[in-house]
Amino acid sequence: MSRFVRQSSYRHVFGQPAKKELVHDNVKISASAWDTNLVTASGKYLAVNYQASGGGAFLVTPLDETGKLPDLFPLCRAHTAPVLDTAWSPFDDSLVASAGEDGRVAITRVDEQILRNAWSGEPDVPDLEPVAKFNAHGRKAGHVLWHPTADGILASASNDVKIWDVSAQKAVYTSDTHADMVQSLSWDFCGTVYATTCKDKKLRLFDPRAGSSAVTVADSHSGIKGSRVEWMGSLDRIVTTGFSKMSERQVYVWDSRDLVKGPVKTITIDQSSGTLMPFWNASNNILFLAGKGDGNVRYYEYENDDLHYLTEFSSPQPQRGMCFLPSRAVNVAENEIARAFKAVGSMIEPISFIVPRKSDAFQADLYPPAPSATASLSAEEWLSGKTAEPILVNMENQQQSAPVAVAAKSYTPPTPAPAPVPAPAPAATPTPPRTASPAPVATPTRAPSEPKPEPKPEPVAATIVEKSTPSSTPASNGSSSGEEVASLRKENEKLKGEVAERDTIIRELELKLERVRAFAKDL
Incomplete structure (x- = not known):
């Protein structure tokens, strides 16, 4: 039997861990139980949630300084409680935001000279000082994320989400309070x-400039453990990871334009207990899934x-957290399409994902333009309602594209069908005496030899047309029309219910098929 293999430039991609001398060792990674990646990376630096006494702190170290970290190393002590999340500005590799259990959000600009002095062994190196602090939330601030196109716009999350104008040091938008703590958030392209x-x-889907309420709310993973969300680059798709009621790890792909209809793709991974961390490589349309533990x-x-499953990178050492390098900073000379930083034990281990090629020339098919380090909008422009795509950079010659203004997409929930309106009861009139039937009106008939067609998914429209045409009977008053409309609405609602039931059965069958495949693979 012949087998057809799907064409892909990334079928043979493999993960290559860094040599021992190129890892970041002697790092006291935070022991907080909060579900976070623990580590984040810019094009120049690495930030790690640090296990520090006397308040909260995180560590920043240059990517090119590897090996054993000095025992006395400068930290950023911007919080009075453990740091839960950090995020690097996409337009400034030295600007990092942090969020902590004290409910604060802090902005820190890295002084490279202080870090270099610490690596060279100089004594009494000062800590990094934040340039701004916000009392952001009444409860712990668990997530922080920069805007992908507007410089100086920052989102922070607790049981609500606030959008900050960093230069003005004020919250410009606040979402309605969620029913519980926000576990993850992600901006669209x-x-x-x-x-x-x-x-x-x-x-939930929010348009902060349109109001504080969610645009759409949909039921997601039914398990009680952690769930994550990641926007799939320029696509109108969202990927979420979570657990089923049976504690199976799941991946859902959603159409962001209509979340209510449910995921368009469901994958069951396994029954491990660790949260799945999704990472989307927008340049290559590849989804990386790293499970905690x-x-x-x-x-x-x-x-x-x-x-489409490609393969996996395997290691005997379980990861506690992970992050990926910005796509613009990968090593194109080595055909590296992505680089991860894995938090394991007391070290941060780089892992390069490489596509093997014989040629030393630039591989254009592996490197489409990637988001650059230049903002396409200022904070004021975004706040005034402007929307633009990210400025892209050519990975071969580092030339940047021109900013492209786009119209903001309208994300509105689907309008529910109106409920059937009962027609008014007709007035009681005496029944006329039955008389001889009039001659029938000539109507087109189907030839006896012509087979009757099978019903199709579109019969509702045809039925409406046929039933709304004038009848040869005298019952064409407003009362009978109202009854027909009510009957058609009732029939329409019934058909919608049957379609929804069919979609549910299809999703259940897809889930069973994935389980059978996973079971067969284990055998």
Whole structure:
């Protein structure tokens, strides 16, 4: 039997861990139980949530300084409680935001000379000082994320989400309070809307410039453990990871334009207990899945609403957290399409994902333009309602594209069908005496030999047309028309219910098929 192999430039991609001398060792990684990646990277620096006494702190170290970290190393002590999350500005590799259990959000600009002095062994090196602090939330601030196109716009999350104008040091938008703590948030490609997952098992979509309420709310993963959300680059798709009621790890792909209809793709991974951390490589349409407590990293290629499994990187050492380098900073000379930083034990280990090629020339098919380090909008422009795509950079010659202004997409929930309105009861009239039937009106008839067609999914429209045409009977008054409309609405609602039931059965069958495949693979 012949087998057809799907064409892909990334079928043979493999993960290559760094040599021992190129890891970042002697790092006291935070022991906080909060579900976070623990480590984040810019094009120049690495930030790690640090296990520090006397308040909260995180560590920053240059990417090119590897080996054993000095015992006395400068920290950023911007919080009075453990740091829960950090995020680097996409337009400034030295600007980092942090959020902590004290409910504060801090902005820190890295002084490279202080870090270099610490690595050279100089004594009495001062700590890094934040340039701004915000009393952001009444409860712990668990997440922080910069805007992808507007410089100086920052989102922070607790049981609500606030959008900050960093230069003005004030919150410009605040979402309605979620039912519980926000577990994850992600901006779309142009920064028009953002998506959140919450402990109440809901997936929400917000347009902060349109109001504080969620644009759409949909039921997501039904398990009680952590859930994550990641926008799939320039696509109108969102990927979420979470758990089922049976504690199975799941991956959902959603159409962001209509979350209510449910995920368009469902994958069941396994029954491990660690949260799946999703990372989307927008340049290559590859989804990386790293499970907490796992030693492996799975990767899938997205195409036509399907996630095609490529392979996985395996390691005997389980990861506690992970992050990826910005796509613009990978090593194109080595055909590196992505680089991860894995938090394991007391070290941060780089892992390069490489596509093997014989030629030393630039591989254009592996490196489409990537988001650059230049903002396409200022904070004031975004706040005034402007929307633009990220400025892209050519990975071969580092030339940047021109800013492209786009119209903001409208994310509106589907309008529910109106409920059937009962027709008024007709007035009682005496029944006329039965007389001889009039001659029938000539109507086109189907030839006896012509087979009767099978019903199709579109019969509702045809029925409406036929029933709304004038009848040869005298019952064409307003009362009978109202009855026909009510009957058609009732029939329409019934058909909608049957379609929804069919979609549910299809999703259940797809889930069973994935389980059978996973079982067969284990055998």
